[in-house]
Amino acid sequence: MSDKIHIKMTVNGKPEEFLAEPRELLIYTLRERLNITGPHIGCETSHCGACTVTIGGKSVKACTMFVAQADGADITTIEGIGGPDDLHPLQTAFKEHHGLQCGYCTPGMITRAAALLEENPNPTEEEIRFGMAGNLCRCTGYQNIVKSILAAAAEINASKEAAQ
Amino acid sequence: MIPAAFDYHRPTDMAGVIALLQEHGDDARVMAGGHSLIPMMKLRMADVPHLIDLQSVSGLGGISIGSENIRIGAMVTQTDIIADDALAKGAPILREAALQIADPQVRNMGTVGGNVANGDPGNDMPGLMQCLDATFSLIGPDGVRDVPARDFYEAAYMTARTDEEVLTAVTIPLPAGGYAYEKQKRKIGDYATAAAAVQIVRDGNICTAASIAMTNLSDTPIYSEAAGAALVGTSVDDAALAAAADAMQGDIDPSEDNRGPVAFKKHVAGVIVRRAITRAWSRA
Numbered sequence: 001m002s003d004k005i006h007i008k009m010t011v012n013g014k015p016e017e018f019l020a021e022p023r024e025l026l027i028y029t030l031r032e033r034l035n036i037t038g039p040h041i042g043c044e045t046s047h048c049g050a051c052t053v054t055i056g057g058k059s060v061k062a063c064t065m066f067v068a069q070a071d072g073a074d075i076t077t078i079e080g081i082g083g084p085d086d087l088h089p090l091q092t093a094f095k096e097h098h099g100l101q102c103g104y105c106t107p108g109m110i111t112r113a114a115a116l117l118e119e120n121p122n123p124t125e126e127e128i129r130f131g132m133a134g135n136l137c138r139c140t141g142y143q144n145i146v147k148s149i150l151a152a153a154a155e156i157n158a159s160k161e162a163a164q
Numbered sequence: 165m166i167p168a169a170f171d172y173h174r175p176t177d178m179a180g181v182i183a184l185l186q187e188h189g190d191d192a193r194v195m196a197g198g199h200s201l202i203p204m205m206k207l208r209m210a211d212v213p214h215l216i217d218l219q220s221v222s223g224l225g226g227i228s229i230g231s232e233n234i235r236i237g238a239m240v241t242q243t244d245i246i247a248d249d250a251l252a253k254g255a256p257i258l259r260e261a262a263l264q265i266a267d268p269q270v271r272n273m274g275t276v277g278g279n280v281a282n283g284d285p286g287n288d289m290p291g292l293m294q295c296l297d298a299t300f301s302l303i304g305p306d307g308v309r310d311v312p313a314r315d316f317y318e319a320a321y322m323t324a325r326t327d328e329e330v331l332t333a334v335t336i337p338l339p340a341g342g343y344a345y346e347k348q349k350r351k352i353g354d355y356a357t358a359a360a361a362v363q364i365v366r367d368g369n370i371c372t373a374a375s376i377a378m379t380n381l382s383d384t385p386i387y388s389e390a391a392g393a394a395l396v397g398t399s400v401d402d403a404a405l406a407a408a409a410d411a412m413q414g415d416i417d418p419s420e421d422n423r424g425p426v427a428f429k430k431h432v433a434g435v436i437v438r439r440a441i442t443r444a445w446s447r448a
Binding site: 045047058061112 | 165166167168169170171172174198199202203205206215217219243266267268269270272273352353
């Protein structure tokens with residue numbers, strides 16, 4: 001058993017500080033230590049993307065990062081993207097366009113899609129499919145997920161234009 | 165999945181890394197993005213009592229393009245490779261290959277240095293670097309040395325790098341002519357069933373130089389000198405394609421796994437190498 005180390009991180013804007021074994025996987029830190037249960041454990045082998053979070057603006061699979069690596073990191077999960085009272089346009093679009101069925105992959109899907117729209121605010125359908133390739137959905141066949149992201153992009157761009 | 169316990173180190177300079185490697189010998193491993201090593205640790209196929217995270221070590225990033233060479237720091241990610249427009253102009257095969265590696269999240273973490281140093285026959289960058297005749301820079305207690313990519317790989321996960329050395333950069337001579345990275349895989353994120361990297365130089369209708377390397381068809385990447393030689397002096401017609409594919413078959417040694425039996429892999433290798441040569445020739 002190795003010694004616990006002192007970890008500091010920011011999760012959804014909130015500073016967190018704790019002792020942890022370095023081998024703890026970030027997804028367990030979030031879910032079991034910090035009770036942030038939006039990011040899900042699907043495959044736990046970096047294939048399915050249900051555990052996707054954003055670290056320093058980049059999408060990362062939290063099942064394939066040790067908590068020690070994330071010491072000092074600024075992390076955003078689905079909880080930091082939007083909640084019941086202030087849905088993100090992606091969340092609204094997934095609801096309106098049936099971008100989910102069982103919902104298990106959805107937090108990872110929306111977290112990844114939010115980063116994708118930061119990288120590319122006007123993606124084509126093909127760019128969405130390529131940019132979402134690290135997230136698996138076993139229900140929808142992806143069609144409505146792509147539709148939802150296209151709709152959210154249009155909504156975000158329209159409100160940006162209106163604000164100018 | 166819970167990996168075995170380890171001590172975590174995050175040195176800020178290379179002297180600190182080397183000191184840790186000397187202190188702990190083969191009980192220590194360096195980690196770049198971790199997307200090869202962490203899965204192995206989770207499966208307990210890799211036992212790493214001392215994990216040395218390179219994320220805070222300065223001097224391991226950056227892509228620089230000179231008049232003759234391209235230098236890529238070991239910590240450059242696949243996402244960095246894809247995003248660099250100057251690199252895509254200087255050596256477009258790198259972006260073409262990186263786009264076929266894993267998925268966006270994994271490419272955000274996975275590095276060039278980790279991909280080439282790990283020695284996994286399934287990784288795409290080793291074969292690509294052999295095609296491009298790249299050189300790997302290694303630093304250790306006795307200083308720096310350069311090893312050609314074509315001499316680096318000894319067996320699966322066995323390379324010319326010693327336990328006390330760290331791969332710091334890849335240097336590539338600016339490639340000439342047409343290029344193609346062609347990969348057959350079962351799904352996004354999978355390793356290749358077969359992949360081919362091809363650079364080809366054309367003078368009029370005659371091929372004057374060709375470099376071909378294959379991925380995941382042996383326990384090391386395969387630079388097939390004979391396949392390239394079979395194209396030189398030809399107009400890359402059907403007969404030349406067949407000769408190159410035959411020569412390539414003589415160099416690979418695939419084994420059966422869940423991607424298929426040996427005969428299937430040889431078949432796919434032949435299809436892939438023909439596609440890659442044809443596409444590279446059309447761009448030359």
